[in-house]
Amino acid sequence: MKHNALTLSGPRVTEGCIRLPGSKSISNRALLLAALAEGTTRIDNLLVSDDTHWMLSALKQLGVSVQQVGQQYHVQGRAGFFAASQLAQVSLFLGNAGTAMRPLCAALAASSGSFELTGEPRMKERPIGPLVDALRELGADIRYLEEEGFPPLEINGSTLLSGQVSIDGSLSSQYISALLMILPLLEGQENTRLELTGDLVSLPYIDITLAMMREFGAQVEQLDERTFLIPPGQRYVSPGDYLVESDASSASYFLAAGAIAGQIRVEGVGSASLQGDKAFADVLARMGAEVTIEPHAIEVQAGPLQGGDFDLNAIPDAAMTIATLALFAQGTTCIRNIGNWRIKETDRLHAMATELRKVGAGVEEGEDWICITPPSSLQAATSIQHATIETYNDHRMAMCFALLAFDAAGVTILDPQCCEKTYPAFFHDFNQLTS
Numbered sequence: 134m135k136h137n138a139l140t141l142s143g144p145r146v147t148e149g150c151i152r153l154p155g156s157k158s159i160s161n162r163a164l165l166l167a168a169l170a171e172g173t174t175r176i177d178n179l180l181v182s183d184d185t186h187w188m189l190s191a192l193k194q195l196g197v198s199v200q201q202v203g204q205q206y207h208v209q210g211r212a213g214f215f216a217a218s219q220l221a222q223v224s225l226f227l228g229n230a231g232t233a234m235r236p237l238c239a240a241l242a243a244s245s246g247s248f249e250l251t252g253e254p255r256m257k258e259r260p261i262g263p264l265v266d267a268l269r270e271l272g273a274d275i276r277y278l279e280e281e282g283f284p285p286l287e288i289n290g291s292t293l294l295s296g297q298v299s300i301d302g303s304l305s306s307q308y309i310s311a312l313l314m315i316l317p318l319l320e321g322q323e324n325t326r327l328e329l330t331g332d333l334v335s336l337p338y339i340d341i342t343l344a345m346m347r348e349f350g351a352q353v354e355q356l357d358e359r360t361f362l363i364p365p366g367q368r369y370v371s372p373g374d375y376l377v378e379s380d381a382s383s384a385s386y387f388l389a390a391g392a393i394a395g396q397i398r399v400e401g402v403g404s405a406s407l408q409g410d411k412a413f414a415d416v417l418a419r420m421g422a423e424v425t426i427e428p429h430a431i432e433v434q435a436g437p438l439q440g441g442d443f444d445l446n447a448i449p450d451a452a453m454t455i456a457t458l459a460l461f462a463q464g465t466t467c468i469r470n471i472g473n474w475r476i477k478e479t480d481r482l483h484a485m486a487t488e489l490r491k492v493g494a495g496v497e498e499g500e501d502w503i504c505i506t507p508p509s510s511l512q513a514a515t516s517i518q519h520a521t522i523e524t525y526n527d528h529r530m531a532m533c534f535a536l537l538a539f540d541a542a543g544v545t546i547l548d549p550q551c552c553e554k555t556y557p558a559f560f561h562d563f564n565q566l567t568s
């Protein structure tokens with residue numbers, strides 16, 4: 134456990150404009166699709182962070198040529214799945230990047246060669262069984278090396294054939310995205326018919342996947358929310374230049390800052406964005422902030438904030454920012470339908486409840502919900518207390534607790550560099566925009 138700490142003094146105000154780094158979700162999808170595609174893709178605004186580092190280094194180990202040319206990353210596509218030497222196993226370390234582990238598991242199951250996929254200790258506690266089960270339905274040879282249902286995995290790549298396949302989407306949408314991305318490249322005579330089972334979660338991320346598959350030239354038909362039809366024998370084709378949108382989850386910290394204490398404009402994400410987390414701005418508006426949404430920018434101005442009751446299943450990452458924003462709203466804020474917070478970087482429901490209590494908030498926590506009441510709404514004239522916040526190696530815990538800099542108490546954040554998972558310059562940018 135690292136013990137560096139960063140103290141943010143308060144109270145602060147914020148004013149300004151920021152163009153955020155690239156979306157993690159789009160960056161890792163763009164890298165993989167570019168690697169599988171015919172032709173060279175020149176990617177602009179690729180996120181440079183731990184999660185994209187693990188995808189990039191894995192692709193390079195798999196023989197993909199990626200060159201940095203100025204601000205762009207040039208990925209030379211393979212026009213199909215990967216082909217590793219049959220002589221030696223390729224061992225890939227993927228940190229704690231769900232968006233590297235799940236898609237690479239699927240792509241390598243259909244490639245040739247033998248692979249081991251592993252990661253940080255927490256990655257070994259994050260389930261992958263539903264994806265492995267679906268890939269096995271298609272004929273994949275995948276073995277659990279430690280605990281059944283979890284990484285590390287041994288994958289012996291083989292030709293997977295198109296056909297009928299179903300997948301449980303009740304724990305993570307990433308399994309579905311991972312599977313979808315390989316289906317157009319399968320060989321076979323019949324269309325693949327993919328059925329989603331279970332109570333689906335994080336649905337907007339599946340829309341990102343579908344949109345990007347189409348941007349790379351694939352044909353995929355969605356018959357209804359749970360059924361997809363994908364013709365086999367397709368190729369991804371590089372779109373040439375690919376611009377990664379700014380990260381809408383990263384935007385949530387700055388938009389929330391504007392809602393509490395000033396005025397903020399974020400550029401590179403807006404109503405035209407592929408990312409479901411743009412809907413965070415709608416939650417701010419419902420809580421009382423003044424929000425203007427343009428196709429490629431969002432502006433927020435502070436207003437008196439009111440708590441509320443929100444189902445945030447569609448935006449699980451940005452939902453964490455609502456939990457700390459609740460400290461600045463009148464009354465109680467409940468966030469519901471977020472059960473899969475428990476299987477992300479840490480058990481986020483438990484971590485959030487524990488740390489919010491340290492500043493004096495009233496917190497109730499259920500299996501898939503959390504309700505937060507700020508100290509002043511619990512008892513008049515009671516204020517937020519300064520606390521030292523444990524971040525549990527979870528970048529979003531570090532970033533969303535930065536909002537306490539808008540209270541006179543300020544905050545001390547342990548291990549702030551865990552934000553490198555998706556936003557290495559976060560505290561630098563936060564300090565630039567606040568005073």
Ligand SMILES: O=C(O)C1=C[C@@H](OP(=O)(O)O)[C@@H](O)[C@H](O)C1
Nearest residue numbers: 158232305306307335338449450
């Ligand atoms: O597909 C993606 O890029 C992601 C999907 C979401 O995960 P779940 O589907 O597991 O909720 C999200 O939390 C994660 O940060 C990125």
Ligand SMILES: C=C(OP(=O)(O)O)C(=O)O
Nearest residue numbers: 229230231232450477478
């Ligand atoms: C859940 C997250 O990451 P991952 O892609 O590793 O699932 C996240 O970034 O909040």
